[in-house]
Amino acid sequence: MVAAEMSTRHGERCPLDSTLKILDGKWKSIILCRLMQQKEMRYSEILQTLSGCTRRMLSLQLSQLETDHIIKKEIDTSFVPIKTSYHLTELGQSLVPIIKEMDIWGQMYLDTLCKIKNS
Amino acid sequence: MVAAEMSTRHGERCPLDSTLKILDGKWKSIILCRLMQQKEMRYSEILQTLSGCTRRMLSLQLSQLETDHIIKKEIDTSFVPIKTSYHLTELGQSLVPIIKEMDIWGQMYLDTLCKIKNS
DNA sequence: CGGGATCCCCCCAGATACTG
DNA sequence: CAGTATCTGGGGGGATCCCG
Numbered sequence: 001m002v003a004a005e006m007s008t009r010h011g012e013r014c015p016l017d018s019t020l021k022i023l024d025g026k027w028k029s030i031i032l033c034r035l036m037q038q039k040e041m042r043y044s045e046i047l048q049t050l051s052g053c054t055r056r057m058l059s060l061q062l063s064q065l066e067t068d069h070i071i072k073k074e075i076d077t078s079f080v081p082i083k084t085s086y087h088l089t090e091l092g093q094s095l096v097p098i099i100k101e102m103d104i105w106g107q108m109y110l111d112t113l114c115k116i117k118n119s
Numbered sequence: 120m121v122a123a124e125m126s127t128r129h130g131e132r133c134p135l136d137s138t139l140k141i142l143d144g145k146w147k148s149i150i151l152c153r154l155m156q157q158k159e160m161r162y163s164e165i166l167q168t169l170s171g172c173t174r175r176m177l178s179l180q181l182s183q184l185e186t187d188h189i190i191k192k193e194i195d196t197s198f199v200p201i202k203t204s205y206h207l208t209e210l211g212q213s214l215v216p217i218i219k220e221m222d223i224w225g226q227m228y229l230d231t232l233c234k235i236k237n238s
Numbered sequence: 239c240g241g242g243a244t245c246c247c248c249c250c251a252g253a254t255a256c257t258g
Numbered sequence: 259c260a261g262t263a264t265c266t267g268g269g270g271g272g273a274t275c276c277c278g
Contacts, residue, residue, distance in 0.1 A: 161239090162239075162241080163239070163240075166240095174240075175241085175242085177240095178240080178241055178242080194240095199239085200239040200240080201239060201240065201241090202239075202240090203239080203241090
């Protein structure tokens with residue numbers, strides 16, 4: 001289930017869950033990282049930067065992000081082979097600051113774990 | 120796998136993943152929400168506020184959060200029956216601002232989805 | 239009271255092959 | 259090039275029972 005399908009029958013759960021649902025997926029966080037760095041990317045271009053990700057999985061993750069209105073797909077059918085590209089929507093852009101903070105916190109967390117382990 | 124078991128062989132993945140791993144779990148976000156509101160809670164007390172959560176799942180989620188050094192368990196064995204309580208660690212506290220922002224963003228997101236659906 | 243152990247089912251994701 | 263279709267197994271999570 002993608003975040004867009006969440007209804008209010010989960011009312012007892014916090015809106016926080018909607019945010020986590022969007023990011024929930026084996027490759028979504030790293031895909032978003034890529035699209036933050038380079039605002040427009042081709043399907044195969046993303047695939048190359050994701051070592052270990054199958055085409056099937058990439059398609060699934062991208063389509064879920066699109067369903068959730070976080071990214072947008074552009075298709076150029078004027079030529080063969082078809083070219084598609086992906087970029088963040090405005091909604092997706094609004095998530096960037098939070099993603100960056102989570103990234104910074106994650107770094108601090110890993111450092112802290114190291115210290116704990118060595119003490 | 121809990122976040123604490125993540126090693127640097129996932130180097131190509133962003134630290135963001137560590138943060139998401141910590142929050143990844145069916146009940147973790149809502150458990151953290153509870154512990155943010157009420158700093159000290161009993162096992163059964165948490166369980167009551169989580170409709171649909173089994174004891175098995177609560178135990179699993181709590182133990183993972185503890186392994187990741189986000190919460191701490193206190194056990195009082197001086198009486199029978201045993202009393203346990205949980206509270207956020209310092210590390211867990213440091214995550215609170217980000218959780219709050221994700222909650223706020225999630226609310227905005229749900230509102231935006233509503234507008235999109237009605238247009 | 240606060241769990242752990244076990245069994246079992248279902249879904250996620252990998253592998254592989256096919257297509258507009 | 260950018261995906262879909264199908265098959266399959268492994269693990270997450272529910273139900274149930276047991277324990278200090």
